[in-house]
Structures are given as structure tokens and as C-alpha cells.
Amino acid sequence: MLYEAVIVLSLFSGTIGHRTFFYDLVWQDEYPLWGVSRRGYQCVTPNEERAFCVSLFTCPVLLLSLGSLQPAALDFVKKSLCKSEPKDVLVCCGSFGNFTETTTSKPTTTPSVPRNPTPQIFHNSTTPTIPTKTTPKSFHNTTTPTTPTKTTPKSFHNNTLLASRKFCGYQHNDDRFSTDNSTALDEFPWLAHIVFLDEADEDPDQYLDRCNGVLINNRYVLTTEYCGTYAKSIKLGQYYTNATVACAGQSDCTEPVLEIPVVEEIHRSMVSDGWHDFALLRLASKVSFSDYIRPICLPLDESEVQDRPELKFSGWGSTDAGGVGKKRLEYKPTDISECEKLDDKGLTNVTEVTPVCLIPTNKYGELACTGDESGPLLYAVKRSQWFVDSLITRVYSKPTDINLCSNELPITGIKITMDIVGWIVSNMLP
Numbered sequence: 136m137l138y139e140a141v142i143v144l145s146l147f148s149g150t151i152g153h154r155t156f157f158y159d160l161v162w163q164d165e166y167p168l169w170g171v172s173r174r175g176y177q178c179v180t181p182n183e184e185r186a187f188c189v190s191l192f193t194c195p196v197l198l199l200s201l202g203s204l205q206p207a208a209l210d211f212v213k214k215s216l217c218k219s220e221p222k223d224v225l226v227c228c229g230s231f232g233n234f235t236e237t238t239t240s241k242p243t244t245t246p247s248v249p250r251n252p253t254p255q256i257f258h259n260s261t262t263p264t265i266p267t268k269t270t271p272k273s274f275h276n277t278t279t280p281t282t283p284t285k286t287t288p289k290s291f292h293n294n295t296l297l298a299s300r301k302f303c304g305y306q307h308n309d310d311r312f313s314t315d316n317s318t319a320l321d322e323f324p325w326l327a328h329i330v331f332l333d334e335a336d337e338d339p340d341q342y343l344d345r346c347n348g349v350l351i352n353n354r355y356v357l358t359t360e361y362c363g364t365y366a367k368s369i370k371l372g373q374y375y376t377n378a379t380v381a382c383a384g385q386s387d388c389t390e391p392v393l394e395i396p397v398v399e400e401i402h403r404s405m406v407s408d409g410w411h412d413f414a415l416l417r418l419a420s421k422v423s424f425s426d427y428i429r430p431i432c433l434p435l436d437e438s439e440v441q442d443r444p445e446l447k448f449s450g451w452g453s454t455d456a457g458g459v460g461k462k463r464l465e466y467k468p469t470d471i472s473e474c475e476k477l478d479d480k481g482l483t484n485v486t487e488v489t490p491v492c493l494i495p496t497n498k499y500g501e502l503a504c505t506g507d508e509s510g511p512l513l514y515a516v517k518r519s520q521w522f523v524d525s526l527i528t529r530v531y532s533k534p535t536d537i538n539l540c541s542n543e544l545p546i547t548g549i550k551i552t553m554d555i556v557g558w559i560v561s562n563m564l565p
Contacts, residue, residue, distance in 0.1 A: 188217035363414025377458030452507030
């Protein structure tokens with residue numbers, strides 16, 4: 136590693152992600168991402184071979200080229216660099232570490248990247264792998280990488296990877312009759328609490344430990360691109376953010392919070408700001424369902440993708456650095472222009488997903504806050520079985536608001552369509 140690092144430092148001067156290369160390499164040694172694979176972006180090598188951006192240190196052919204110190208090989212490595220990524224040097228890793236005969240005489244060009252791929256990035260994986268044309272790592276045992284398009288079958292009722300309709304979306308709280316507006320201990324059991332890799336160092340009070348997602352089967356959590364980046368683990372069955380067990384009264388208590396490591400991030404596209412797209416998180420082990428941990432239902436055909444008059448959502452967004460309980464809020468759709476005029480990220484440029492804009496139905500209710508991102512927007516069928524309609528991407532607040540919370544301004548979400556379900560299914564493993 137030291138020899139490779141010296142070569143890299145002498146070959147590439149400058150910074151990546153506002154950090155020097157030396158800092159990145161030290162960071163890898165101190166905080167390795169062993170066992171976590173992170174899918175990134177498709178790319179084209181200088182040899183015009185379709186491949187994937189991966190960590191330089193998991194691409195043996197390019198490491199050998201660096202070690203050779205041959206000018207042509209070093210030039211090939213330089214031209215194989217992918218986009219900047221925090222804490223790593225990413226390269227387009229193909230089958231060759233040098234120019235082939237068919238490309239040596241061609242003018243060099245910047246490798247083009249498809250707009251909406253689902254490739255793979257590995258950070259410090261323990262076994263070096265080389266994605267190739269015949270076995271692309273982001274498409275499970277298929278021969279040709281394909282991205283789900285509008286030709287994806289519009290019905291997934293027979294798909295065995297998604298949670299069964301026999302138990303998804305049901306919660307024990309719906310068996311009771313209650314006029315209380317508070318959230319029950321076993322309400323929204325599909326809500327997932329995402330813990331970030333560097334959160335413990337940068338934020339000891341866990342203030343930023345508030346990104347969300349939803350459990351969609353016994354192994355996967357659906358979230359947004361923003362919340363799915365550098366996810367360390369998932370907490371399931373949680374009610375209060377500062378308690379392993381929560382109780383209502385002296386006898387009704389939850390089971391202990393279950394925290395499971397994330398072993399793979401699957402990213403749908405290379406949206407640069409990471410706000411408006413989806414990501415999947417694969418858990419290290421399968422989850423056993425209970426009253427406090429249960430998957431949500433996804434729409435399985437076009438008839439289930441509708442504009443609902445009202446949607447509920449839950450999360451732990453708050454300005455309180457202490458314990459925050461799971462909350463319940465109600466919103467209704469409004470014209471997307473209401474969010475566009477507040478969104479500095481540019482909703483008008485979002486083309487790969489369907490953005491939605493919602494406003495609160497009760498301006499005197501609980502507040503939506505920063506930290507509610509990726510919380511699910513939900514609806515119930517016949518008041519008993521719950522489905523996820525969208526995931527929240529932005530919570531807006533007034534410039535004069537210090538607490539970054541609001542029960543007046545709208546929120547932005549991204550809708551789960553059949554194309555999104557097709558992408559989910561195509562990237563899941565048993």
C-alpha cells in the first residue's frame with residue numbers, strides 16, 4: 136500500500152473532494168470500508184471498453200500499470216480517472232492497463248458516461264475484482280448491462296424478491312381504535328433509521344443521525360441517493376432516537392432496536408447533487424419480522440401508481456439534539472411550481488425521476504424538519520394495508536427560520552413508479 140501510495144502521490148498532484156490525495160490515503164488506512172461495496176457509475180476506458188468506476192486499489196490492472204512506471208501506462212492510468220469522490224481515487228477499471236493497438240493512434244478523449252446507469256464502485260474490498268464486459272458486477276449474472284426503461288414489464292405481482300402482500304404494509308396499531316394523535320410504539324414498523332459512516336466522529340451527539348428509508352423486504356432498505364451515500368448501518372424497530380427500548384406506561388414496551396450493518400450501496404444514477412434519485416441498501420443479514428419491524432408494500436402495477444389526495448409520512452427530523460420520537464404528519468399534493476420556486480437545486484432539471492410537491496394539511500400540527508429526508512410518503516388501502524408512494528427529498532424552511540423546520544411550507548418527494556420498481560427488482564439478490 137505504501138509503495139502504491141507514493142506512486143499515486145507523485146503521479147497525481149492536487150485534491151479530490153477538497154482533500155489532498157495524501158489525506159485520502161491516510162483516511163483509508165484509519166477507517167477502512169471493509170466488506171462494503173458501493174456501486175457507482177458506468178464509464179468508458181481509454182480503450183473504448185465499457186467498464187465501471189472503482190477504487191484504484193481494487194483495480195489490479197491499473198495498479199500494475201502504475202508500478203511499471205512506463206510513460207504510456209502512466210498516461211493510460213491518468214486517462215482512466217473517473218469523477219472526484221470523497222475519500223478515494225476512482226478509476227475506470229477495464230480489462231487492460233495500457234493502450235491496445237486499436238487505440239494507440241486515436242486522439243484521446245474524455246470517457247463518456249451514460250446519464251442513468253447502475254454500475255459499481257468498490258471501496259477497499261478485500262478481494263480485488265475487475266468488472267468486464269462479460270460479467271458486469273452491477274447486473275447480477277447477466278451478460279449485457281441494461282438499465283430498466285419504459286419497456287420494463289408493468290406488473291410485478293409474481294416477483295418473489297419483493298415482500299409478500301400477505302404481510303407487507305400491515306401494522307398492529309391498525310387493529311386498535313384510537314383518537315390519540317400521537318404515534319404508537321409499533322406504528323410505521325417499516326421505517327428505517329440510517330447511520331452514516333463518519334457520523335460518530337463528526338457529530339458525537341448524533342444530531343445528523345436522522346436520515347431515513349423504508350424496509351422493502353427482509354434484506355433491503357429503499358432510500359434516496361443523498362441518504363444512501365456512505366451508510367454504515369440501519370436501525371430497525373426504533374421509536375426514540377436516544378433509546379434502545381421505548382415504553383408507553385409500565386408494561387407496553389418495544390423490543391430492543393436492531394442495528395444491522397450495510398454491506399452494499401446500489402445507486403441508480405449519477406445525479407451530481409444527490410438530492411433527487413433513489414438508492415438501495417443491502418443489509419448484512421436477513422431480518423426477522425415482528426410487530427416493530429415489518430416491510431412496506433411497493434406498487435406492483437400501473438393501477439397502483441396514482442395521485443393520492445392525502446399522504447402521511449414519518450421520520451425523526453428535529454432541531455433537538457436529544458431524543459426524538461417517531462412522528463406522524465399529513466400532507467396533500469400541490470402543483471410542482473410551489474416547490475420549484477423554493478428549490479435551489481433546480482427541480483426543473485430533474486428528468487430521471489418524477490418529482491412531487493406536497494403541502495401540510497394542518498398548519499398547527501407537528502413540524503417537518505431537516506432530518507426527515509428520505510422519509511416515506513404513505514397511503515393505506517382500506518385503512519389497513521400501507522403502501523409507499525414517494526420518498527421525501529427536501530424539507531423547506533423560511534430563510535428567517537433558525538430551526539430549519541416548518542408546518543407551512545411544502546416538501547419535495549420523488550415518486551415510486553413502475554420504472555423505479557423495475558430498477559429495484561433488477562438490482563436485488565435473494
